[in-house]
Amino acid sequence: MNEVELGETSGARRVRRHDPERRTRILDAALDVLVAEGAAGITHRKVAARADVPLGSVTYHFSSLAELQAQAFDWYVEQRTAEFESLFTEVEAREDLIEVLVELVQGGPSRRRSAVLGFELHLAALRDPALRALTQKWTRDSRAVLSRFTGPEIAGRLDALLEGLIMHALLATEPEPREATHAAIAQALPPLTGRDT
Amino acid sequence: MNEVELGETSGARRVRRHDPERRTRILDAALDVLVAEGAAGITHRKVAARADVPLGSVTYHFSSLAELQAQAFDWYVEQRTAEFESLFTEVEAREDLIEVLVELVQGGPSRRRSAVLGFELHLAALRDPALRALTQKWTRDSRAVLSRFTGPEIAGRLDALLEGLIMHALLATEPEPREATHAAIAQALPPLTGRDT
Amino acid sequence: MNEVELGETSGARRVRRHDPERRTRILDAALDVLVAEGAAGITHRKVAARADVPLGSVTYHFSSLAELQAQAFDWYVEQRTAEFESLFTEVEAREDLIEVLVELVQGGPSRRRSAVLGFELHLAALRDPALRALTQKWTRDSRAVLSRFTGPEIAGRLDALLEGLIMHALLATEPEPREATHAAIAQALPPLTGRDT
Amino acid sequence: MNEVELGETSGARRVRRHDPERRTRILDAALDVLVAEGAAGITHRKVAARADVPLGSVTYHFSSLAELQAQAFDWYVEQRTAEFESLFTEVEAREDLIEVLVELVQGGPSRRRSAVLGFELHLAALRDPALRALTQKWTRDSRAVLSRFTGPEIAGRLDALLEGLIMHALLATEPEPREATHAAIAQALPPLTGRDT
DNA sequence: AATGAATGAGTGTTCATTCAT
DNA sequence: TATGAATGAACACTCATTCAT
Known part of the structure; x- marks a missing residue:
């Protein structure tokens, strides 16, 4: 309901055509890092590595x-x-x-x-x-x-x-x-x- | 004798040659930082600033x-x-x-x-x-x-x-x-x- | 196009967006430092300065x-x-x-x-x-x-x-x-x- | 000849009454460190540790x-x-x-x-x-x-x-x-x- | 004579974030 | 849309050196 394939106009999260689960994979990876290293240890790079996505992909999907x-x-x-x-x-x-x-x-x-x-x-x-x-x-x-x-x-x-x-x-x-x-x-x-x- | 407890007017740090409670003051400062920012936020610099001691003093008293x-x-x-x-x-x-x-x-x-x-x-x-x-x-x-x-x-x-x-x-x-x-x-x-x- | 080879007059560093020879320039700078100061004297900062690149550029191109x-x-x-x-x-x-x-x-x-x-x-x-x-x-x-x-x-x-x-x-x-x-x-x-x- | 037990007046190196071989022990330790780690690795602390003398002893005997x-x-x-x-x-x-x-x-x-x-x-x-x-x-x-x-x-x-x-x-x-x-x-x-x- | 405490400069390295492509 | 290159700030830590004792 709150996620549409095309034609989104608002600033709400987009859905990508390819690899539509990348967002969730990144979130899961972030949780993994959180468990493993605590809040102190979470970084873009570690999350990207754990999710097996490029670094830029993390900063692209999450603004900070x-x-x-x-x-x-x-x-x-x-x-x-x-x-x-x-x-x-x-x-x-x-x-x-x-x-x-x-x-x-x-x-x-x-x-x-x-x-x-x-x-x-x-x-x-x-x-x-x-x-x-x-x-x-x-x-x-x-x-x-x-x-x-x-x-x-x-x-x-x-x-x-x-x-x-x-x-x-x-x-x-x-x-x-x-x-x-x-x-x-x-x-x-x-x-x-x-x-x- | 050349050091006065009272009468400090500026915020600048004084030379503290003999400061036997420095260790404890650093520990208290570390706890303060821990409360304020969590384990993720503890750094030598913040602790040193909060304890009002030079950065080197923290690394001197605590090996890591x-x-x-x-x-x-x-x-x-x-x-x-x-x-x-x-x-x-x-x-x-x-x-x-x-x-x-x-x-x-x-x-x-x-x-x-x-x-x-x-x-x-x-x-x-x-x-x-x-x-x-x-x-x-x-x-x-x-x-x-x-x-x-x-x-x-x-x-x-x-x-x-x-x-x-x-x-x-x-x-x-x-x-x-x-x-x-x-x-x-x-x-x-x-x-x-x-x-x- | 927006970058000119000649005519640099100040010593300030220019933004160099596309600089494919940067790696080699860093390596040459490292050798320069090595000659000038020996293995003992080589540091990221000296190499960066000699190569006229930002510090982060050296650590970006070389992992250690x-x-x-x-x-x-x-x-x-x-x-x-x-x-x-x-x-x-x-x-x-x-x-x-x-x-x-x-x-x-x-x-x-x-x-x-x-x-x-x-x-x-x-x-x-x-x-x-x-x-x-x-x-x-x-x-x-x-x-x-x-x-x-x-x-x-x-x-x-x-x-x-x-x-x-x-x-x-x-x-x-x-x-x-x-x-x-x-x-x-x-x-x-x-x-x-x-x-x- | 150039080393006297007492009564030295010039600025030449002193000889200590106790532990008269400390100087040489420090020098040997320095050479050990030099062999092990190269010129890059020599520090007061490593030399002191290797010679088994206090840190201050090294800076005391050698001015730099x-x-x-x-x-x-x-x-x-x-x-x-x-x-x-x-x-x-x-x-x-x-x-x-x-x-x-x-x-x-x-x-x-x-x-x-x-x-x-x-x-x-x-x-x-x-x-x-x-x-x-x-x-x-x-x-x-x-x-x-x-x-x-x-x-x-x-x-x-x-x-x-x-x-x-x-x-x-x-x-x-x-x-x-x-x-x-x-x-x-x-x-x-x-x-x-x-x-x- | 001898030393531990102290400190500021400097190190390698990590990083969030920006940006051209 | 997506990403690798890039960078400046900050980090933990090491150190030569100074100094009171």
């Missing part, structure tokens, strides 16, 4: 490095929100919910990239008000999903708890026992309200 | 920027651990504990610097194993303090919850109501075990 | 200073080999050969640059195996040229003798008499074998 | 880096001249002389340090007139020693040849056969004149 970073975070949140939502499609009972959240926290290396990016975004947003709009929307969306099961108040607490648990899991040398995570989440989660019981 | 950063984080944790511990000296009943923790989360701009540095350290530690030793010791110490009131298991959950609440507080545009924070902490905190009831 | 030095030496050997070969095109008799070699040793300031660079290369090659490949090719080529007149064994000795004579000539405050050089070379050169007598 | 280098070369030539002279004490016949010189050229890694330093000095002297006085004295002395066996003219040629042979030996990946070196020297060496036949 800050813009590239911002759009990469946009893209990240977009993906992560969808993924987060999809986790709950089959949740029916309280125990299902707990199980999903435990998996979210414990989810091994596969979840690491995602988690690291989340914290990078949070920290970047501390200093960049433009990004703060994004984190707020993200938080709101996450809580909304949880709220469907818990009500808004519990959702907020749960969200904070998950954040802390994930950070600790990332930093721990040896993984927390699954039962401990389970107990922590269960304690925060009274009998479900919401669409089901 | 990584080393400076590491020692700054050490210094931060040392201070913060002491401060954290002192918060609990007068805690006697469950409600005291809750109150202290709510204050920790809500504590306004005065606590901002401290909190931001904590998250910067966490993020840096994700990539630097040397820093991970520091975060682990820090986490261990924090939990030990909490454990005196709650037992180890609850302490762990509580610590995670606090981490998440603080991050959300930092990012929120308008502060969470104090009651919400209170309720979240209270929920995580069963009747006290430990040295008192 | 070592690479610049290596390519400069390559370029030097390429030129010098050709020059060396051309010296012998008209040599027919033994006396012609001697005369050419005497000139090689005695050849005044015009030859100084070339000779100094040769020794710089030798010394650099002592520590850098990559350069050693270059000196070996160079030595092989030089000897091959001499061999056409003398056979390989004599060529080797002659080559060593010339090297020593040139070094001494460079270091002497007053030039060796031409006859002494002549005699030294003549002694090392038995009746010619090779393509002529 | 150039002075340190110059005195290191002095010290080198002094040692090498003595060593060179001693090589010939037992030379009686032409074949002895040849044998000594072949050994000089072929002498393996043990001679490498010495040879490298010789070329470093030559190259440095190309640009520093003060050092040129030293190289000239050195050359004169070497030739004088050879002259005792060969007469001055032959000594000069021989000296040049040796220089070239040594350089080639240093740069060659596989050593020249001993016979080739022998033949080269023998050819340059007519029946001996001098103190013996």
Whole structure:
């Protein structure tokens, strides 16, 4: 809807005829660099190399490095929100919910990239008000999903708890026992309200 | 004798021949820069300017920027651990504990610097194993303090919850109501075990 | 069209948009610096200044200073080999050969640059195996040229003798008499074998 | 004679009561660095580290880096001249002389340090007139020693040849056969004149 | 006599960004 | 539309040298 092949007149992002996924490939590469080296390490050159595109291609598609970073975070949140939502499609009972959240926290290396990016975004947003709009929307969306099961108040607490648990899991040398995570989440989660019981 | 503490009128730097606190001043300056600009923004020059010492002085006292950063984080944790511990000296009943923790989360701009540095350290530690030793010791110490009131298991959950609440507080545009924070902490905190009831 | 070769009056640098010989100019400048200040004195900035290009241009064309030095030496050997070969095109008799070699040793300031660079290369090659490949090719080529007149064994000795004579000539405050050089070379050169007598 | 324990009044170098060999140890360390890294690599710090003395000790004993280098070369030539002279004490016949010189050229890694330093000095002297006085004295002395066996003219040629042979030996990946070196020297060496036949 | 602290100049290198093509 | 060449600012770091002690 907001992307047209031809005839665009506004200043909105163009779509290229050839290699239409180049933009996304660059964004993914930027996220890769972000995970690997942190916000300090992101440069046009590294992103270009990782995306396997010429240097000029990066500066062509993104008017500045800050813009590239911002759009990469946009893209990240977009993906992560969808993924987060999809986790709950089959949740029916309280125990299902707990199980999903435990998996979210414990989810091994596969979840690491995602988690690291989340914290990078949070920290970047501390200093960049433009990004703060994004984190707020993200938080709101996450809580909304949880709220469907818990009500808004519990959702907020749960969200904070998950954040802390994930950070600790990332930093721990040896993984927390699954039962401990389970107990922590269960304690925060009274009998479900919401669409089901 | 040839150096006067007071009466400096110009902004120009004085010759400081004997300056035994220079190291610490540089470390504090590094933390200031870290708060203001993040790990990405720390440079010898900015630190030197903030500490009001010549550039060469920073490289003289710290053999590399990584080393400076590491020692700054050490210094931060040392201070913060002491401060954290002192918060609990007068805690006697469950409600005291809750109150202290709510204050920790809500504590306004005065606590901002401290909190931001904590998250910067966490993020840096994700990539630097040397820093991970520091975060682990820090986490261990924090939990030990909490454990005196709650037992180890609850302490762990509580610590995670606090981490998440603080991050959300930092990012929120308008502060969470104090009651919400209170309720979240209270929920995580069963009747006290430990040295008192 | 918008750039004029002549008529530059100020020392200021012009914008040079299309400058296909820039690489070579940088290499020549590097050799100039090498002659003037030795391997110890070569820096990006000096080379840039001598080549009349911006600093960034040097680092753009050569990925490191070592690479610049290596390519400069390559370029030097390429030129010098050709020059060396051309010296012998008209040599027919033994006396012609001697005369050419005497000139090689005695050849005044015009030859100084070339000779100094040769020794710089030798010394650099002592520590850098990559350069050693270059000196070996160079030595092989030089000897091959001499061999056409003398056979390989004599060529080797002659080559060593010339090297020593040139070094001494460079270091002497007053030039060796031409006859002494002549005699030294003549002694090392038995009746010619090779393509002529 | 030129070094007194006490009561020095002139500006000449002092002798320290403690650690009287520190000066020489520093000079040897400087030569080590020179061999290892070339003239480009010599710094106060590296020399101090190699000599295992404090940084201040180097600047205390030598008023500048150039002075340190110059005195290191002095010290080198002094040692090498003595060593060179001693090589010939037992030379009686032409074949002895040849044998000594072949050994000089072929002498393996043990001679490498010495040879490298010789070329470093030559190259440095190309640009520093003060050092040129030293190289000239050195050359004169070497030739004088050879002259005792060969007469001055032959000594000069021989000296040049040796220089070239040594350089080639240093740069060659596989050593020249001993016979080739022998033949080269023998050819340059007519029946001996001098103190013996 | 001896040395560690200190500093400003200078190094190689990386980089965001601009621009001609 | 797309890109390689280009450049000036900034970076981390090294260093010779000075100086108080």
